[in-house]
Amino acid sequence: MNPPIVAFQNVSKRYGNCVSLSQVSATFAPGQLHAILGENGAGKSTLMKVLFGLVRPDEGSISIQGSTRSWRSPADAIAAGLGMVQQHFTLVPSLSVIDNIMLGREGGWRLNRAAAIAELEAKLPDASLRMNWDRRVEELSVGEQQRVEILKLIARDSKIMVLDEPTAVLVPQEIEALFTLLKKLRDQGRSIFVITHKLSEVFRHCDTWTVLRLGQLVQQGEIRDTSLDVVVRAMMGGEPPPPIRLNPPRAEMKLSELLEVRSLTSGKIGRGALLDVSLKVHGGEIVGIAGVDGAGQSLLVDSLLGLHEFHGEILWMQQALRAGRRADWALMSEDRHRQALWIEESVQMNAGLGVEVQFCSFSNSKTRKTSFRTDLLSHFEVLDFERWGQDVARWLKEFDVRFPHLGERVSRLSGGNQQKLIFARELMGRDVRFVVAHQPTRGVDLGAIHQIHQRLVELRDRGVGVLLISSELDELMALSDRIIVLESGKVTAQFDRWSESSRQFDRAQIGRAMIGAT
Amino acid sequence: MMDWFIAYVESVMRLAAPLMFAAMGGLISERAGLANIALEGKLLVSAFFAAAVAAWTGSAELGLFAGILSGALSGWIFGASTVWLKADHIVMGTAFNLLVVGVIPTLGKAWFGSSGSTPALGSEARIQAGIGFFVAGVFLVFVLSEALRRTRWGLRVHSAGESPDALLVQGVNPRRVRIGAACVAGALAGAGGVVLSLVQGSGYVRDMAGGRGYLALAAIIFGAWKPFPTLIACLIFAAADSAQMLLQGKSIFDVSVPASLIQTLPFLATLAILALRRARVSAPRAINQAL
Numbered sequence: 001m002n003p004p005i006v007a008f009q010n011v012s013k014r015y016g017n018c019v020s021l022s023q024v025s026a027t028f029a030p031g032q033l034h035a036i037l038g039e040n041g042a043g044k045s046t047l048m049k050v051l052f053g054l055v056r057p058d059e060g061s062i063s064i065q066g067s068t069r070s071w072r073s074p075a076d077a078i079a080a081g082l083g084m085v086q087q088h089f090t091l092v093p094s095l096s097v098i099d100n101i102m103l104g105r106e107g108g109w110r111l112n113r114a115a116a117i118a119e120l121e122a123k124l125p126d127a128s129l130r131m132n133w134d135r136r137v138e139e140l141s142v143g144e145q146q147r148v149e150i151l152k153l154i155a156r157d158s159k160i161m162v163l164d165e166p167t168a169v170l171v172p173q174e175i176e177a178l179f180t181l182l183k184k185l186r187d188q189g190r191s192i193f194v195i196t197h198k199l200s201e202v203f204r205h206c207d208t209w210t211v212l213r214l215g216q217l218v219q220q221g222e223i224r225d226t227s228l229d230v231v232v233r234a235m236m237g238g239e240p241p242p243p244i245r246l247n248p249p250r251a252e253m254k255l256s257e258l259l260e261v262r263s264l265t266s267g268k269i270g271r272g273a274l275l276d277v278s279l280k281v282h283g284g285e286i287v288g289i290a291g292v293d294g295a296g297q298s299l300l301v302d303s304l305l306g307l308h309e310f311h312g313e314i315l316w317m318q319q320a321l322r323a324g325r326r327a328d329w330a331l332m333s334e335d336r337h338r339q340a341l342w343i344e345e346s347v348q349m350n351a352g353l354g355v356e357v358q359f360c361s362f363s364n365s366k367t368r369k370t371s372f373r374t375d376l377l378s379h380f381e382v383l384d385f386e387r388w389g390q391d392v393a394r395w396l397k398e399f400d401v402r403f404p405h406l407g408e409r410v411s412r413l414s415g416g417n418q419q420k421l422i423f424a425r426e427l428m429g430r431d432v433r434f435v436v437a438h439q440p441t442r443g444v445d446l447g448a449i450h451q452i453h454q455r456l457v458e459l460r461d462r463g464v465g466v467l468l469i470s471s472e473l474d475e476l477m478a479l480s481d482r483i484i485v486l487e488s489g490k491v492t493a494q495f496d497r498w499s500e501s502s503r504q505f506d507r508a509q510i511g512r513a514m515i516g517a518t
Numbered sequence: 519m520m521d522w523f524i525a526y527v528e529s530v531m532r533l534a535a536p537l538m539f540a541a542m543g544g545l546i547s548e549r550a551g552l553a554n555i556a557l558e559g560k561l562l563v564s565a566f567f568a569a570a571v572a573a574w575t576g577s578a579e580l581g582l583f584a585g586i587l588s589g590a591l592s593g594w595i596f597g598a599s600t601v602w603l604k605a606d607h608i609v610m611g612t613a614f615n616l617l618v619v620g621v622i623p624t625l626g627k628a629w630f631g632s633s634g635s636t637p638a639l640g641s642e643a644r645i646q647a648g649i650g651f652f653v654a655g656v657f658l659v660f661v662l663s664e665a666l667r668r669t670r671w672g673l674r675v676h677s678a679g680e681s682p683d684a685l686l687v688q689g690v691n692p693r694r695v696r697i698g699a700a701c702v703a704g705a706l707a708g709a710g711g712v713v714l715s716l717v718q719g720s721g722y723v724r725d726m727a728g729g730r731g732y733l734a735l736a737a738i739i740f741g742a743w744k745p746f747p748t749l750i751a752c753l754i755f756a757a758a759d760s761a762q763m764l765l766q767g768k769s770i771f772d773v774s775v776p777a778s779l780i781q782t783l784p785f786l787a788t789l790a791i792l793a794l795r796r797a798r799v800s801a802p803r804a805i806n807q808a809l
Contacts, residue, residue: 074689
């Protein structure tokens with residue numbers, strides 16, 4: 001048995017009253033691919049940031065290859081052979097690939113790019129990793145940007161690599177490619193830590209697993225002697241929830257057509273444009289939109305919301321939709337940090353934004369829930385912040401959002417709690433008849449995913465129409481009544497869960513339609 | 519006609535020099551992520567100290583040195599207050615400009631008995647450079663453009679302005695990069711101030727920067743934070759300024775235009791140019807962002 005490459009001894013970290021890590025002790029063998037698992041807020045990222053010197057622990061110590069070390073800054077950790085790929089990439093978008101890789105280790109006051117490229121290429125585990133070194137990072141896809149981050153670590157000869165949620169932003173093909181690369185790096189003798197939520201990839205690719213929950217180490221083990229059930233139970237601290245069951249739709253629901261899109265064309269060819277897309281959403285059904293990232297999903301949503309120009313027609317209850325988003329729509333947007341939240345504002349503010357007419361001192365909540373339009377006078381009404389606080393506190397409790405207090409900045413909440421907060425605001429503040437859920441579970445933990453899925457199905461059963469756009473095929477197949485596949489902006493296939501014919505859900509067929517092979 | 523034209527070109531070159539130094543200084547600090555609205559104040563401070571030291575010592579060289587040093591020090595103050603104390607850059611810059619308006623007359627009164635100006639300098643305490651500073655300024659643009667693209671310093675300055683976190687995780691402290699850039703920026707703006715009081719003028723005169731710090735800032739924006747386009751913008755502004763000086767007191771098509779109206783020419787040019795420019799304006803992403 002080799003000595004552990006990394007060992008934590010009684011590591012604790014608290015932020016104010018919030019315990020992030022409590023007495024974590026764990027050891028990791030060298031030359032393996034370690035999965036660090038846990039729900040959001042379990043302390044996975046904090047533990048890895050302690051390892052990389054970005055967070056200083058209150059107590060406890062780390063040892064690397066048997067010798068105890070303490071870092072003053074990431075620079076010390078880097079010098080000791082560590083490297084970390086953050087969840088939000090730390091690249092300079094306007095610089096070239098090679099400049100990003102050279103940054104911090106330029107080797108002299110003059111930049112010698114040719115020498116840096118030669119040095120890097122000599123270190124690559126395989127030639128397929130070569131890229132156009134002079135391209136600017138902002139022109140690269142997310143998957144390619146991630147590869148640049150990993151190349152930065154290779155260039156520095158990092159022996160210990162940490163990747164924080166590397167697969168959250170990748171499509172299935174890219175995930176496979178990433179793990180192929182990570183295994184090659186492991187086979188060169190490096191030790192690799194991957195923080196993730198997605199258990200299927202852990203079981204396919206990783207060597208060991210470590211589960212944290214509420215800041216404490218729950219369990220560690222080898223993947224090959226473990227079953228999925230054991231890991232899920234460790235993560236959730238109890239029995240996993242039963243899978244979602246979709247009941248057949250009631251007959252009367254099918255009649256109420258809510259949204260109709262007729263030959264929608266929008267955007268520039270080649271940039272996620274939409275070409276002649278038609279679809280309908282009825283009350284009481286979940287319509288799933290499948291497709292690889294950039295197949296036109298974003299423009300579809302933007303067109304519905306009136307954020308992008310389009311040709312064609314969008315009808316709401318048989319009438320042309322004029323002003324974009326309606327007050328009786330709930331929206332969960334793809335980019336929650338930019339579109340759905342005012343990220344540096346308080347929980348209270350965020351939970352009431354957009355529905356604040358409800359908290360006007362003289363408001364008659366029944367009429368206000370269904371309309372954005374208000375009479376002139378109401379613009380000058382005073383907001384009743386006490387009521388605002390009370391109401392949103394009730395909504396947030398109902399949706400099981402965990403937050404320290406209403407005044408906390410929403411950026412301090414975990415992704416799952418942020419998403420649940422958005423869901424609470426969108427559903428509780430309005431009389432919702434239609435939901436646009438764009439990647440509603442991206443970067444969200446298992447427990448929260450289950451809650452969000454359950455809510456969507458409840459809404460459907462109440463007669464609300466749901467348009468669910470996701471790149472997770474499992475999610476779409478579990479929840480949708482119908483699945484429409486978008487490929488390069490066109491509808492290439494439609495599937496119906498309840499049909500008797502060959503158009504029922506079939507994973508292989510949907511997958512083929514997604515990549516345009518029929 | 520020819521004489522007139524040569525005189526005009528020479529005047530453009532002379533007026534462009536202080537603008538170019540201030541703009542290049544501002545460009546460095548903005549590229550490093552520090553919004554630099556304090557250029558005007560830095561021009562005034564360095565013009566004053568250059569003139570004061572030249573007046574005491576009678577030495578142009580010491581005056582030049584004092585001007586650049588006072589500029590660098592102002593840069594350091596600006597950098598330290600925004601980086602370490604996390605002051606908002608615009609608020610800090612405005613405060614600096616306002617402070618200068620009060621401090622210089624106070625010092626002038628204490629040292630020279632005149633709140634508005636320093637004593638007129640003899641020729642030995644002035645710098646007889648002709649268009650020398652213009653040539654130096656063009657050279658500076660070349661050097662800066664190369665340095666930003668081909669040196670470690672350029673790479674780090676660029677990263678500090680675009681994505682300071684990228685520097686941090688590579689083990690480089692972006693705060694140091696920003697403060698360093700602020701000092702260099704101050705020194706360059708200081709050279710611009712020296713041109714005002716020791717080359718073009720003979721001593722410090724109240725408010726002698728006359729808005730050139732703001733023009734330099736406009737030139738940086740027009741130049742999309744790139745050295746050569748910024749140089750072009752400086753030349754355009756200097757041309758408008760020079761035309762303004764030529765036209766003052768002359769009647770145009772037999773209409774005598776008030777001098778104060780003519781004096782607005784450089785600023786009208788600025789307004790027109792910035793409004794007409796349709797290029798993708800790309801300010802450094804992390805500008806005015808605390809670290």
